[in-house]
Amino acid sequence: MIISIVNQKGGTGKTTTAINLATYLAFLGKDVLLIDLDPQANTTSGFGFRPSELNKNIYRVLTKQININEAIIPTKQQKLKLIPSTPDLSGANVELINLERREYYLADLLVEVDKLYDFIIIDCPPSLGLLTICGLVAAEQLLIPVQTEYYALEGLGQLLTTINLIKQDIKPDLKVLGSILTMYDRRSKLSREVWQELYQNFPYYVFRTIIPRSVRLAEAPSFGQSILEYAPKSSGARAYQRLSKEVLFITNN
Ligand SMILES: Nc1ncnc2c1ncn2[C@@H]1O[C@H](COP(=O)(O)OP(=O)(O)OP(=O)(O)O)[C@@H](O)[C@H]1O
Ligand SMILES: [Mg+2]
Incomplete structure (x- = not known):
């Protein structure tokens, strides 16, 4: 199953969710491939790799310099593999723009590796540009992290409109797995209000699991480690860990 983690809004917890969901799915025994599709390469550095020093990366795959299988590297978590990113990937937006079937570029590449993994998790950049569109078209399911803050739901409408356009024009069977509330502060009234608003207005599943605001989660990547x-x-x-179990449950895995 291919799950893309998307929200064009910056800093909503996409990368933190990508790293830790992928890690726990692997910890629970699933074969997982994590793809860093963001030129910021935060997922890559979150595993302790230096993005600019790796020559195995998704940019070189998308530009056909290497085969997708060559770009897959191991992580310390057995069963979890990574395709790193690099700042060069920001150029891919321009390089891919004139290609035919450019929206399918990543989807077509994943056909080769899809069967080898129980889950492929794609961390998308904070925009609705070509890379994210490639990430949406490659996915079977979308996971949308929503940061618990005052304007949390702003921008979700635009994201859902884009998703609907892709369903209409390109990929009718694209599904929204659900939204997951991140950086939740139990003591704050605002957090409860945001949860209620999301729960009442979001037209798809809202995960029962809520990710709390936790200093440990923010610190872990600077040590190149997952929270596990x-x-x-x-x-x-x-x-x-609860989120990964909920994902397994609702995807019947
Ligand atoms: N639950 C959490 N508690 C505390 N800090 C968090 C939590 N989740 C994420 N953060 C921190 O918030 C910042 C943004 O998180 P993250 O990088 O996961 O978001 P993102 O959506 O991937 O951002 P971008 O849009 O730039 O790719 C990071 O510094 C991260 O460490
Ligand atoms: Mg990110």
Whole structure:
């Protein structure tokens, strides 16, 4: 199953969710491939890799310099593999723009590896540009992290409109797995209000799991570690473990 993690809004917890969901799915015994599709390469550095020093990366795959199988690297988590990103990927937007079937570019490449994994998780950049469109078209399911903040739902309409256009024009069977509330503060009234608003207005599933605001989650990437390695007993770790179980449950895996 291919799941893209999307929200064109910056800093909503896409990368944190990509790293830790992928890690826990692998920890629970699934074969997982994580693809960093963001030129910021935060997922790549979150595993302790230096993006500019790797010559195996998604940019070189998209520009046909290497085969997708050659770009897959192991992580410390057995069963979890990574295709890294690089800042060069920002150029892919321009390089791919004139190609035929450019929206299908990643989808076509994934056909080769799809069967080898239980889950392919794609961390998309914070825009609705060509890379994200490629990420949407490649996906079977979409996971939308929503940050618990005042304007949380702003921009979700635009995202859902884009998703509907892709369903209409390109991929009728694209599904929204659900939205997941991140950086939730139990003590704040605003957090409860945002949850209620999302729950009442979001037209698809809202995950029962809520990701709390946790310093441990923010610290882990600077040590190149997932939350499972860095602070497995923390509230953030427990939340991402619950989220991965909920994903397994609702996808019948
Ligand atoms: N639950 C959390 N608690 C505390 N800090 C968090 C949490 N989730 C994410 N963060 C921090 O918030 C910032 C944004 O998170 P993250 O990078 O996951 O978002 P993103 O949506 O991938 O951002 P971008 O849109 O730039 O790709 C990061 O510094 C991250 O460490
Ligand atoms: Mg990110």
